[in-house]
Amino acid sequence: MQNELNALELNHTWSLVDLPPNKTPIGAKWVYKIKHKSDGSIERYKARLVAKGYTQTEGIDYFDTFAPVIKLTTVRLLLAIASSQNWTLHQLDINNAFLHGDLHEEVYMAIPPGVVGHKPNQVCKLHKSIYGLKQASRQWYHKLSSTLFFPWLYSIST
Template sequence: MQAEIGALLENNTWSLVPLPHGKKPIGSKWVFKIKRHSDGSIERYKARPIAKGYNQVEGVDYHDTFAPVEKLVTIRTLITLVVIQGWSLHQMDVHNAFLHGDLDEDVDMAPPLGY
């Protein structure tokens, strides 16, 4: 959990500030996952804080949403190109990935329990 919080602070994803008067924070919680090697042994434990966005009201707390995701057809096309061209393909695991974008509004989120 500390490694994840450290990465969020280091990348200026968010900062801890006092809650402005009259604001209600969005709740948050931890999501835990165990990453395993191909033989099933434990590689590492992962923790990720997430916002409880289901408490928000469209038009009041937010106006639109966008989340880029990969499509399976794109992955299959890429693998097909690799095979046809005889290229090598490597897998890597990214510990922390951050999308670079600016928000037009402030988002007030309570820190997850345990922090």
């Protein structure tokens, strides 16, 4: 849990603020998972803070949720071409990927268990997307594609 909280803090995911009038914060919960090695032994324990995005209201907490997804047949085709051409393949794993997407909506989340607020009625105002938000995958895709491909194109459209 502490590793996850450190990643959230380093990424400036939220700031603690007083809840504005007429705003309802979404909840948060911890999801725990045990990662195993190939021999079945325990590799590590993983904790992820997840927003209760099912309580978000469309048009208020989020607008768009679509993010393109690659089909498995396309992956197989690319692997077949790479194999036939003797291309070298590389893999990329980005830790806490969804936490890099910037939020454009005003979303408030209840202070999660393990985080201490300074005064009562405070909530987390989210600046970055977090797992569980309806728009998290879209924001992550936008951040990744605008960084890797055509940054000038995305600066014009946003």
